[in-house]
Amino acid sequence: MTEAAPCSGQPEEETGPAEAVDLTREDRESLEEAEAEARPVSYSGTDFDVEGIVRRLKRGDIVIPRFGDESVEIETDRFQRSFVWRRPQMDRFIESLLLEYPIPGIILVQQLDKRYLVLDGQQRLNTLAEFYRGMHREREFSLVNVADRFKGLTYETLPPELRRTLNNTFIQATIVKTDGSAGSLDAIYQVFERLNSGGTQLTPHEIRVALYAGGFIGLLGQLNDQPAWRKLYGNKSPRLRDQELVLRTLALYVSAATYRRPLKTFLNDFVGEYREITKFPVDRIVQQFETAARLLEAGPGRRALRWAGNRAVNAALAEAVFVGLMRRLDLGGTEPTPEAVAAAVERFQGDERLANAVTRATADEESVRTRLAITTREFASI
Template identity: 45%
Template sequence: MTPIDLSASTASNETNATEVDDADETDSVAPHVDPITYFGTEFDVHGLVRRFNQRAIVVPSFDPNSELPDERAQGFQRGVVWRPAQKQKFIESLLLGFPVPGIFLVEQPGKKYLVLDGQQRLTTLAAFYGDKFRLDSVDDKFVDKTYSTLADDVQRMLDDTFIQAIIIRTPTSVDEYESVYQIFERLNSGGTQLQPHEIRVALYGGKTVEAIRELNNDDNWRKLFGNRDPRLKDQELILRAIALNAESEQYSAPLKVFLNTFLGDHRNGEGLDLEGLSRQFTEAARILASSLGERPFRLGTRVNAAILESVFVAVMDFVASGAHVDLPDEWWKATYDTLLTNQAYLESVSKATANEDTVARRLALTRDAFRR
């Protein structure tokens, strides 16, 4: 088999990604988390690759350019973020007998495991064992080697190398899933750190996450937001619009916990008119793209998440009421422009934007503006 390089870089995507001005939720924590059950174990490398190839270990991805088959995707876009040099160094470290970081798994029904940390290591191992790339920028004795061309004793040594794993027992409630989310945030400290929504869609995958993924492909939404975000900020903003439209009265900070709870409660659309919300979002995107043109929701060069979220919530309300029919583009544009001259509104989209009072004030002002 001819070795090929599957280590496409996301550098160009990240360079062209739309920048978003939003509250920093990095340090916010849940007000309450439940204890969970976990244990530590070790897997030999050969066993890890075998389990991966047999799909007993699932490395989920929404990335259409991923080397993973689509049917293995379970709701977690990470993209290929390791550069070729990182893959080379990881394999070299194992061949040299150096310690490497462990992996983090969540037990799933059927004795399968969902990977929440370690997907780059596992996909790199699977690609190397499949002779998908050749070593080059490594110790001289490994240069130009694929797995199949390693000496027999080196193959055996690699096969028998152990990698540590932390395994979380299958969560059984929304609160336990929130605990897993919080634990993973604390473990997610190396390499390219995952963003809140990247963790969220892995833990809360289901019909609601799939509906958001489909909405992210909407042409009008793409005109409004801009380029796809490799770190899923565009999908997170769709979730925010839907969640706040449906349950704004239940909002409490921190924002990321509110969004986690919403997905946990409505993983497969339970208690929601998911199709109706999707239609409202799509129609709101059509109206706003037609009336505001491309790249609105910006006070400067970045998308302002608070403006986008609040305007979508209000226009989705308007769509649901049916009162939007036959309103000209000029009305929508004038209403939007007037809103951006409201000092109270501008403060609500620029200061403490995830605070409960600020969110309530922002949504009230926007709903009032877009009401006839």
């Protein structure tokens, strides 16, 4: 999807400009790993005229979700990232419509409330909305990177025949239907993975956040903003890898006994089970996560989440450290001191078995069991 894994535990890049575009090797491996079961979907086709699409966008009948949208009314919100087409791409898309060239169709998800959410086609629909509005980034949207006869035109200054051509152009739409169930959302997740190609691919967690929006995704955002966690992890990840790591931690803390590859399916199932959060022990989990983050930040600090002095967060190590310490807190008694936590981290970071479990085949069941057992044992001793 040019318009637009859990990664394994290999070291994760520090956040930076390149992260906003590129997938890591672990992201790609996760996207490409096959699920144990492929589910069918229900879909149909229809055509929308361009003027009708823009009208529906204005009314909110077609929704282009974005990350950071906290509306729980949108069943698949927090979906598409920020607008990424450059002006030449936008201009040439409008020019293609004026020239009546064929263009790709769009894919929409029909919600239970009958609104359509954009699964594929964000850039095209955003371009149409902005051209009709006449503004892009608070500047006049007049065509520049086009043939001479179109240069300088805005929607308002289009000659009548060109405006009719644009308004009456039909765009094919595939409508994928969901009943809101876990099986239905999992099927749509698999559809999107197969569409997710090109220069600005979404990561597995970006897809997950889109399709499993609800109270639990909101909780992940809350914990990802926790001050001690932010000091441990570093700058926020524009690709949501920090939020995915919080999810991995919670999923393994609660459901490690049921873990099976592929990791992305394990996480999807976990989010699906607790999507509306009513069955999730929020208060206890938040307290344990925040206490663990505070002790780690005050004790070993950032090195607790990084292997062998590496600058990058090691996701497999980080989840194991948090799960092990949260399990220790479950034992009760006197809260361990930051110094005791730092000493435990120092001990297990010298364990050769842990080294293998956080750097090789980290999504394998045996690797997950090994690293959780090591950190749990060491923290239980303090």
